[in-house]
């Protein structure tokens with residue numbers, strides 16, 4: 186049980202760190218995508234599409250096994266997993282930011298200017314608050330998707346929730362045939378406990394902010 | 396539809412005289428536009444527009460769709476840069492480098508066709524954003540003014556509502572109050588009733604009529620001909636980027652000079668007959 190909690194902890198911090206970094210990188214990327222410059226927007230688009238079709242597992246393997254072999258650098262499994270999740274998350278985040286900024290009607294900007302607000306004031310008091318409201322549900326959704334994807338780190342030998350579960354099953358399985366049902370069922374339950382409130386929260390926000 | 400309804404608007408005779416007769420032409424000019432030319436890309440939209448707006452005057456701009464009415468208003472408060480020509484506000488040249496348009500826009504209020512309230516702010520905060528952030532006025536003072544205006548348009552009880560909880564007509568009245576609370580010298584209205592349901596048109600036009608009778612300087616773009624007739628001191632008829640006619644409303648509506656204006660007015664007559 187205590188070991189399961191340790192595994193859970195690893196799952197949680199890998200996903201939280203990745204989400205945090207994704208938001209950090211995703212916002213400027215998203216603003217670039219929303220920018221008028223066609224070339225930059227196109228490049229960002231290609232990056233996003235590329236990341237989306239690329240299975241996360243393949244990326245994990247690529248960075249963890251292949252790169253270290255080729256370049257002789259030994260990246261820690263934790264570093265690789267956060268890196269890969271951030272590459273993916275930042276791309277998704279950028280797309281969310283782009284969508285939330287471009288979906289704001291142009292006359293919001295205009296009516297702010299017509300009141301004599303400077304462009305900085307319009308951004309600060311009108312555009313950003315609305316963009317954040319539109320962004321939040323998407324970010325939360327991304328968070329749950331990330332938590333659900335973390336078990337992949339299992340394959341590069343990080344003792345996350347799944348890995349620990351498997352080890353327990355291997356040991357206990359000798360004595361108890363139903364051990365796997367209990368342990369994996371419990372893990373299933375833990376994921377549900379974490380993700381469901383998050384998605385409820387996001388629905389609540391969506392309802393509140395229309 | 397609302398044609399007959401608006402025909403009935405009766406500004407009391409007294410108010411009308413008060414506002415109109417002490418020769419408008421003698422009053423100081425608030426906005427003076429000379430030879431404004433504006434194009435979007437290759438397309439020439441305004442082909443040399445000259446117009447004066449006198450203090451206390453209500454100028455109504457009409458014309459077929461796409462003739463450049465909105466563009467003209469947007470040029471007047473600098474939302475669109477112009478290619479050539481001059482604009483003056485209170486005798487001060489605006490079309491020169493270094494003009495602080497943010498300051499100018501505090502003196503030229505504008506209300507648009509689409510409800511452009513800020514959806515994340517309630518009615519009061521929508522109204523106070525300009526006075527507090529731009530004009531740096533005291534919150535209590537601004538709030539007092541805002542409440543007084545809201546009361547006048549019958550919306551004081553909606554001060555805490557969010558825009559999504561309001562009807563189209565209510566939103567437009569709030570938008571008007573939001574501009575008025577900045578205490579502008581002149582107000583620009585761009586087809587503020589065009590996207591409203593018919594039954595809400597009147598409540599917004601009534602607010603504008605009462606502002607007119609109070610002597611507020613206004614430039615109004617509208618497709619409501621009955622309203623135009625009732626509220627205007629001067630009608631400007633635009634077509635294809637030119638001012639084709641510039642006349643008092645009775646002259647323009649009863650005796651339009653040009654065939655283009657006649658044709659345009661006939662379009663409304665025809666519309667009126669069909670609906671009856």
Ligand SMILES: Nc1ncnc2c1ncn2[C@@H]1O[C@H](COP(=O)(O)OP(=O)(O)OP(=O)(O)O)[C@@H](O)[C@H]1O
Pocket residue numbers: 435440458459460461462463464465466467586
């Ligand atoms: N930002 C823009 N970029 C390019 N063309 C524009 C832009 N804004 C307006 N136009 C064009 O300029 C012309 C005049 O537009 P404007 O909105 O001033 O017409 P309007 O007289 O207000 O018409 P309506 O009665 O339909 O509102 C139209 O043909 C329109 O397509």
Ligand SMILES: [Mg+2]
Pocket residue numbers: 464465466585586
């Ligand atoms: Mg228009």
